Amino acid sequence: MSFWRNLVGKFVSLVGPKEQIDWEALLIESDMGINLSQKLYALLDKEGLLGKAELAERRIKNELLHILQNHKAPLPVGKPGVILLVGVNGGGKTTTAAKLAYRFKAEGKKVFFAACDTFRAAATEQLKIWAEKLDVPMVSGKEGADAASVAFRAFVQASEAQADYLIVDTAGRQANKKNLMMELGKLKRTLEKVSAQTPLFILLVVDGTSGSNILVQAKEFNEALGLSGMIMTKLDSSSKGGMVAAVKYELGIPTYFIGRGENLESLEEFNPEGFVEEFFS
Ligand SMILES: Nc1nc2c(ncn2[C@@H]2O[C@H](COP(=O)(O)OP(=O)(O)OP(=O)(O)O)[C@@H](O)[C@H]2O)c(=O)[nH]1
Ligand SMILES: [Mg+2]
Structure with a gap:
């Protein structure tokens, strides 16, 4: 049923x-x-x-x-447009980085990755596999490297290559971990400085099966960083993503995309009519 x-x-x-x-x-x-x-x-x-x-x-x-249905700012593009993906562990940031790149490439756009999850070597490795598969250039650092400096190098290279988008993958973290949030703050300030003319887009990636905790995550990350929007993953589960509405209603944060699977094609642009129909179907 x-x-x-x-x-x-x-x-x-x-x-x-x-x-x-x-x-x-x-x-x-x-x-x-x-x-x-x-x-x-x-x-x-x-x-x-x-x-x-x-x-x-x-x-x-x-x-x-x-x-x-309220107004939503378009994703920044060109020079390059920077999309910073943040969120708690396992929400789907790295997979979503790959799905976004796949989508942008299909639109004929030039994409770069910044592998800013420098906590684990395996994290960089995970994004590298996608980068190779998608033929997307990736800038990374050694394990433990300063994430902001990786982002800076990536921006310079993407800019020189006249990329349209720079997608920045970050390490998962709980918003109550002060030092980890400070690291994200630094990453944000660095990217804001270099991408001066184009808005920096910060998207929170959440696991759609996390229930009302999604609202808590959105509140906390928004207070710490100021979010441009949200991406909700794992809606190929029994979750219908009601939290998309709660986050928009309570915090004014719009959802840009939803993920419905582990493969590259499973990222859909969020569509309010379709969402509401599906919710009540
Ligand atoms: N079913 C389903 N699985 C997904 C979706 N998006 C991501 N996943 C899976 O969720 C798991 C975690 O995804 P990652 O992309 O590694 O998540 P992450 O946010 O980068 O995780 P950390 O880097 O550890 O914080 C992986 O097994 C993905 O394949 C989705 O839309 N649907
Ligand atoms: Mg990851």
């Missing part, structure tokens, strides 16, 4: 001859976060839709579309 129908089934009960849905409980279960759930519930209540399942569902869809 589909995600939404399954949820509805859990929270529907027979009150006399009529079916009643416990919208409050249903919305909270739906992975859209407490605040957005409460807002949607209040809306249904105010408009007298709580007892009208079909109208209520349509109202929620419209409100979600409204939340998801």
Whole structure:
């Protein structure tokens, strides 16, 4: 059974001859976060839709579309446009770096990688395999090297080669680790300095199966770095990515792409209509 129908089934009960849905409980279960759930519930209540399942569902869809559809800055391109991928361990940064490169190359763009996860040699090795497969030049450093200096060298080389995009892969980290966040801050400042005329894009990569913790990650990384947007991976799982709406509603952070698998083709541009339809299907 589909995600939404399954949820509805859990929270529907027979009150006399009529079916009643416990919208409050249903919305909270739906992975859209407490605040957005409460807002949607209040809306249904105010408009007298709580007892009208079909109208209520349509109202929620419209409100979600409204939340998801606000203006989104385009990805920076040329000189090169720098995309810095950040997030907690295992969210999918390195894989997403490869998927983005694949996508940009298919658009005829020239791409460079900066392998700024210098904590583990294996991390650089992982990106290198993708770089070779995709024929994307990659700048890296030794294990333990200063990530900001790797990023700087990568920017200079990408710029000389007149690349369109520089994709910067970073080490996974929890946002409460101060020293690790300071390292990202330095990386950001270095890239901001060199990429002066083009905006630096900082995208948080999150594992779509992490539930409400995604909101916590987005809050913390946003406070530390100022996020341009989010990429949600692993939506080929049972997760329907309700947190995309919560993060947009609570923090104003838009989602740019979603990942639906481990292969290069499985990165889709985030589309609000498609998302809402799929959520309720
Ligand atoms: N099913 C599925 N798996 C994914 C997706 N994106 C990434 N993965 C897998 O998730 C695992 C972690 O991905 P990585 O790209 O290494 O994650 P990372 O954020 O770079 O991890 P660290 O560098 O350790 O912080 C790998 O096994 C990927 O193949 C996705 O959209 N769907
Ligand atoms: Mg990685």
